Amino acid sequence: MTLSMQVARKRLALLWFVGAGICFAVLLFISFFARKVDLVGLWDWFLPAMVPNLSLIIGVLVYTQRHQEQADIQVDCFLYRLTLGLSLLYIFLLLLPLLFFPLTGKTLPELLDISRLWLAAVQGLATGVMGAFFVRQDEK
Amino acid sequence: MTHLHPALSRALRAVLLTALLALAASTVESAPHPDVCIEGYVWREAFPDDRVCVTPDVREQTARDNQLAGARRETHGGAYGADTCKPGFVWREARPSDHVCVTPDVREQTARDNRLAHTRRLMAPAAANGAPPADAPATAAAEPAFVPETGRLPAPAAQAPVQIKKKMATKKMAAKKASFKLPEFPWPPPPYSTRLRLDRALLVAGQPMPSNGSVAARMERALAANGYNEVSYYAVPDGFAMVTQIERIDPNAAPAAEQRWSTQIDPVSLIPFSIDAYLRALLGKNGDTxxxxxxxxxxxxxxxxxxxxxxGEAMTWVEKGATALPAELAGRPYGGDTVCTALVYEFSISSLGAALQRPGLFDGQQHLRGAGILSVLERQP
Known part of the structure; x- marks a missing residue:
């Protein structure tokens, strides 16, 4: 079973931007209303985790839009579902410390430090499979 | 050359000798006795020239034991001669020849006082001039040999190798103690939340010749009276510093009634779940000072x-400091220009982390009075 590359890209892009938006909103809320928080550390944790992938998505989507003469490629559904699953997992692991730290008894900076352990593993996998969809494909 | 009359010459020599002796005596008298005790301690006087420093209670106990010594010996002697104690009593052994009969706990206390003698003296002990006399009170160097409850001394020949080993171990320990250096406190100190200069009178009250050790002991007692049982020592330029452990305080700057020494923040409970508590924790409004x-x-x-x-670094100060002042530093006189300044570091710890509060919520006077330290220092004689 196959799926159109354009459709797959759009769905994945939507997932990433919605997930990043939720994280961004939570961080903004904390930045404006929280007391005595290390804002630099907080944003320093979030931005490198999201911005590179979002930049890649935006870049490929813009390029594809400009070169609409390209034939629409079909991609394997299995690969699409794998990419979707890993992306969902990655975004969930990003949101986990931000939303659940009040329930753990650990401070937010402690939890953000610990989260780098599992984010590093999943980020590599998610970025890797994203490369199957968000890469420039020139005509030969 | 003029020759003096022999009688006049003898008289002149006698006068010169007397003058020299008087000068020496006055020099000795003006110098403080090397065994003067720090504040709160007195000479035990278990026997003449017993200068081991003990608490007044122990001194009174010792005097009572001396008075009752005769009543506690076997009337007709025993296995150990005329000094054999009645059942239930043992030799005190404040020195090896001390055969006053006392209870076993008094004997243990005596041995403990002998071991700690050097830490309770106002000035450096005479050990700097060489070994103390053979019949001098036992110092921290000597460990009491095991003696059965009947008070019999072990055979001298069996003790000799043990005593030699003990002396060597003691010399090594003394060398280690002499070479111990206090860790240095970060200097100049990091910015604090508030500070308070303590009145000198609070620290040296009742001490004619205060030393670093006596002042530190007084401060330790004031801290211990308010629950500060962990105090660490650091070196600072020309002096020393005492650091307390981190504690939680209430809105009155008094120690918190609950979880005083814990820096943990309670998590929001899931059952029952409160949105208000969750949002307060999310925004760091569940913190304590x-x-x-x-x-x-x-x-x-x-x-x-x-x-x-x-x-995080301030929280570990108490762990990284020394447990006591080295004897050499403790024995130094507490200078007339030495100033005690309390630096208070106030932190806010919430679910969003810890942050130093500058300026603090309270001033130095409020902190030290809330902690109870000032009131104890003012009360103590």
């Missing part, structure tokens, strides 16, 4: 380093 107090004793004025201390 904590403090660390650093007492610096130095005549040198100081500023701050300008680099704020990380809360």
């Amino acid at each position: 904590f403090r660390v107090i650093v007492f610096t004793f130095t005549p040198t004025p100081f500023t701050t380093s300008g680099t704020p201390v990380r809360p």
Whole structure:
């Protein structure tokens, strides 16, 4: 079973931007209303985790839009579902410390430090499979 | 050359000798006795020239034991001669020849006082001039040999190798003690939340010749009376510092009634779940105030380093300091220009982390009075 590359890209892009938006909103809320928080550390944790992938998505989507003469490629559904699953997992692991730290008894900076352990593993996998969809494909 | 009359010459020699002796005596009298005790301690006087420093209670107990010595010996002697004690009593052995009969706990107390003697003297002990006389009170160097409850001394020949080993071990320990250096407190100190200069009278009250050790002991007692059982020592320029452990405080700057020594923040409970509690924790409004107090004793004025201390680092100050002042530093006189300044580091710890509060919520007077330290110092004679 196959799926159109354009459709797959759009769905994945939507997932990433919605997930990043939720994280961004939570961080903004904390930045404006929280007391005595290390804002630099907080944003320093979030931005490198999201911005590179979002930049890649935006870049490929813009390029594809400009070169609409390209034939629409079909991609394997299995690969699409794998990419979707890993992306969902990655975004969930990003949101986990931000939303659940009040329930753990650990401070937010402690939890953000610990989260780098599992984010590093999943980020590599998610970025890797994203490369199957968000890469420039020139005509030969 | 003029020759003096022999009688006149003898008289002149006698006068010169007397003058020299008087001068020596006055020099000796003006110098403080090397075995003067620090504040709170007195000479035990278990026997003449017994200069081991003990608490007044122990001194009174010793005097009572001396009075009752005769009543506690076997009337007709025993296996150990005329000094054999009645059942239930043992030789006190404040010195090897001390055969006053006492209870076993008094004997243990006597041995403990002998071991700690050097830490309770006002000035450095005479050990700097060589070994003490053979019949001098036992110092921290001597360990009491095991003696059965009947008070019999072990055979001297069996003790000799043990005593030699003990003396060698003691010399090594003394060398280690002499070479011990206090860890250095970050200097200039990191920016603090508030500070308070303590009145000298509070620290040296009732002490005609205060030393660093006596002042530190007085401060330790004031801290211990308010629950500060962990105090660490650091070196600062020309003096020393005492650091308390981090503690949680209430809105009145008094120690918190619950979880005083814990820096943990309670998590929001899931059952029942409260949105209000969750949002307060999310925004860091579930925090408490904590403090660390650093007492610096130095005549040198100081500023701050300008680099704020990380809360995690301040929390470990009490772990990284020394447990006591070295004897050499403790024995030094407490200078007339030495100033004690309490530096209070106030932290806010919430679910969003810890942060130093500058300026603090309370001033130095409020902190030390809330902690109960000032009131104890004012009360103590």
